[in-house]
Amino acid sequence: MIRSIFCPKNAPRQFDLSPEQMAQALQDPAGLLWVSLEETNTAEVNAILRDVFHFHPLAIEDCLSDGYQAPKVDIFSDYLFIIVHALQPDFPLDQLDTMELNCFLGSNYLVTSFTCGQMSPVQAVWERLERDERLLEHGADFLCYTILDQLMDEYLPLLDSMDEEIDHLEDQVVLAKPERGVLQRILALKHSILTLRRIIAPQREVMNRLSRDDLPQIQDAHRIYYRDIYDHLVRVHDLSESIRDVATGTLDTYLSAASNRLNEVMKALTIVSTIFLPLSFVAGIYGMNFEFFPEIHWRFGYLYVWGVFILIVLGMLWFFRRRGWI
Numbered sequence: 001m002i003r004s005i006f007c008p009k010n011a012p013r014q015f016d017l018s019p020e021q022m023a024q025a026l027q028d029p030a031g032l033l034w035v036s037l038e039e040t041n042t043a044e045v046n047a048i049l050r051d052v053f054h055f056h057p058l059a060i061e062d063c064l065s066d067g068y069q070a071p072k073v074d075i076f077s078d079y080l081f082i083i084v085h086a087l088q089p090d091f092p093l094d095q096l097d098t099m100e101l102n103c104f105l106g107s108n109y110l111v112t113s114f115t116c117g118q119m120s121p122v123q124a125v126w127e128r129l130e131r132d133e134r135l136l137e138h139g140a141d142f143l144c145y146t147i148l149d150q151l152m153d154e155y156l157p158l159l160d161s162m163d164e165e166i167d168h169l170e171d172q173v174v175l176a177k178p179e180r181g182v183l184q185r186i187l188a189l190k191h192s193i194l195t196l197r198r199i200i201a202p203q204r205e206v207m208n209r210l211s212r213d214d215l216p217q218i219q220d221a222h223r224i225y226y227r228d229i230y231d232h233l234v235r236v237h238d239l240s241e242s243i244r245d246v247a248t249g250t251l252d253t254y255l256s257a258a259s260n261r262l263n264e265v266m267k268a269l270t271i272v273s274t275i276f277l278p279l280s281f282v283a284g285i286y287g288m289n290f291e292f293f294p295e296i297h298w299r300f301g302y303l304y305v306w307g308v309f310i311l312i313v314l315g316m317l318w319f320f321r322r323r324g325w326i
Contacts, residue, residue, distance in 0.1 A: 002044060003036040003126065007136040022052050029108055032136050034143060036122060037063075037113040045113065053111060055079070055104060063102045063113045071202040073209050079106040080217050082144075082206065085199045086121055086151045087158060093165055094188030096158075096195050101151065103144055105217050110140045112147065121150035141218045145225045148207075152232050155200070159239045165189060166246050173254040186251050193244045200240060204233040271326060278312050 004022065006014040009030040017025060017033075025033045037045060042064055049055045049063065059081045062069055074081040082105060085098035101119055104111040112122055125147050129135055135146060166189060172182050207230035211223050218226065286305060298304065320326045 001038045002040060002048065003038065005034050005129065005136070007032040007133070013133060013136075019047055019052050022048070026053070026109060031108055032140055032143070033109040034136075034140075035109070035111045036126070037111070038119070038122075039115060039117065040113070049104075049111070049113070053079075053104065053106075053109075055081070059102075059104070066115075069100055071199065071206050073206045075213075075215065078217075079104055080210075080215065082148075082210075084148060084151060084203055084206065086119060087154050088116075089118075089120055093158075093161060093192055094185065096192035098195075098199055101147075103147070105140060105144050107217055108140060110143050121147050121154070124150050139219060139222070141222050142225070145222060145229070149225070149229055149232075152203075152229050152236070155196075155236045156232075156239075158196070159236060159243065162189065162193065162243050163239075166243055166250060170246070170250050170253070173250055173257055183251075183254060186247060186254060190244065190247045190251065193240055193247060197237070197240050197244070200233060200237050204230060204237055207233055267325075271320060275313055275316050278316075279309050282308060282312075 002016075004015065004017045006017055006021070006025040008014075008025075008028055014021070014025075017035075022033060022035060025031060035048060037048060040048075045060065045064060049060045050057075056076060059074065059076075062081075062083065069083050071084050072082075080103075082103040084101050084103070086101055088097040088099055091097055099114060099116040099119060101122070102113040104113075112119075114122070125135075125143075128146075135143065165185070169182060169186055169189070173186075207226055210218060211226035211230050282305065317326070
């Protein structure tokens with residue numbers, strides 16, 4: 001699907017433009033054109049990005065690629081090519097996944113492209129435009145900021161959920177019988193945090209460049225807005241680092257608690273084995289098949305042996321307790 005809106009300076013807004021109308025709209029330096037390529041095929045992408053906007057083939061190739069593209073900003077002569085990642089909606093914490101959003105930012109146009117089912121930040125801005133079209137009056141760079149800001153705002157609720165999850169796991173690892181699958185949940189959460197940090201770090205650098213570099217596509221008055229996104233990403237990065245440290249500590253605590261529980265079991269088994277060792281020795285002696293065995297004719301020999309067994313057990317238990325082993 002291709003959605004578009006053109007906001008000329010002193011004329012009614014136009015929606016769903018044809019490629020020819022888009023090319024004509026680009027000739028108006030005072031207007032603003034936004035084209036959104038959503039789940040488009042290769043032919044549609046080429047018809048817009050190559051034939052209408054004449055973008056660089058490498059940038060178009062990145063848009064069409066199904067592989068992972070790291071967040072970045074490429075500076076061309078008259079436009080910027082920006083890659084950022086949005087969060088997949090309604091995903092479990094142990095299956096963190098992202099969606100790639102490609103943005104071409106020019107002086108009087110913005111082109112967004114994505115291949116996933118629905119990009120919630122882009123959809124949110126479209127819905128906002130239906131309520132208030134004044135958003136288009138501030139230029140393409142401000143429209144791009146609005147989409148990026150909406151995208152980055154979705155990371156904080158994710159971190160809040162991760163924080164709640166790690167707090168719950170912290171409570172579980174110290175229990176004598178924690179919930180099943182606690183270790184798997186800790187490892188999955190650590191993996192999600194690492195995935196998040198792998199995305200956040202380059203996106204933070206992208207926003208830093210957009211807010212600091214002297215780029216003609218971004219007005220000086222609007223750099224502060226990109227700086228605000230950068231500050232949000234710094235906060236997200238710091239929070240993710242804190243959660244990662246807590247997750248690592250929780251994993252260490254879990255492994256230590258599991259080791260302690262195993263040691264307690266081994267301790268109990270060792271005590272039982274140690275107690276039965278002398279009993280087995282005595283039983284082995286009196287179980288030998290010799291013809292002349294003096295004690296075999298004792299009237300109370302069986303009771304004597306049981307008395308010896310009991311004395312050995314009591315003596316060993318007293319010794320173990322005195323040494324602090326039980």
